[in-house]
Amino acid sequence: MTQGLVTLRKRADFLAANRGRRIAMPGFVLQLRRRDDGDPAIRVGFTVTKKIGNAVVRNRMKRRLRALARELLPVRGQPGADHVLIGRSGGIERDFATLRDELTRALDKAAKC
Structure with missing residues (x-):
């Protein structure tokens, strides 16, 4: 069973x-930051700055x-850790499959440390 x-x-x-760890x-x-509080929940946050674009562009990036x-x-996240995804300017033009591959690589890299 997967954890919500x-x-x-x-x-x-966020601070x-x-x-x-930053990937x-x-x-x-x-x-990625391990909480070490005994709670196995996978927590996630999203940030997209105004440098990326206007509200429409930022919201589109957050949806992605x-x-x-x-x-x-x-499936690949670390239980008991906080994951924060920060959108970059190149992310909005990238293919979704490419972003998926990048996140898979980033999570695998974080798991090794």
Whole structure:
């Protein structure tokens, strides 16, 4: 049975994830931080800055990141960890399959450490 995803909402959680491991890919940056609090939930947060574009572009990028997270994190994500996906300017033009491959590689890379 797969563990459900919990969305990060508090700024403090995003700042804590920023102190964790960072894996950069062309379409996004994955930040990963193990919580070590005994809770096996996989938590995920999304960030897209105004440098990426206007609200329409940022929301489109967040929708793509949420779809990727729903698909891959229950299978490849680390239980008991916070995952933050930060959209990059190249991510909106990238093919969705390419983004999926990049997230798979990033999660595999994070699992090795």
